[in-house]
Amino acid sequence: MIKFLKNVGKEMKKVSWPKGKELTNYTIVVVTTVVFFAIFFFIVDQLISLGLNLL
Template identity: 60%
Template sequence: MGKIREFFNGVVSEMRKVSWPKRKELTRYTVVVLSTVIVMAVFFALVDLGISTVFRWFLKA
């Protein structure tokens, strides 16, 4: 039991050293991540649509 307590005391000690982002930074990071995900999703949807169209065109010919 002593090792488990020592482990969690170490975890708590290290968590106090962490530099947590402020609310404004966290909001900015969240917006950046979500906008990047949306842009990438649209990009890959368009690429998929283009490739599908090309394959359908080749199969009809």
């Protein structure tokens, strides 16, 4: 277990972490995508509910 954790520490030092501006851009993309899909599935759900209520 100790050897594994030491290896994890070594590998984490090799990781290229995003800079502040990149992180902000990635966050905006993720939030925008989540909001888009939430609205899309809300509309689809409403249309399916409307269609089922008409039957």
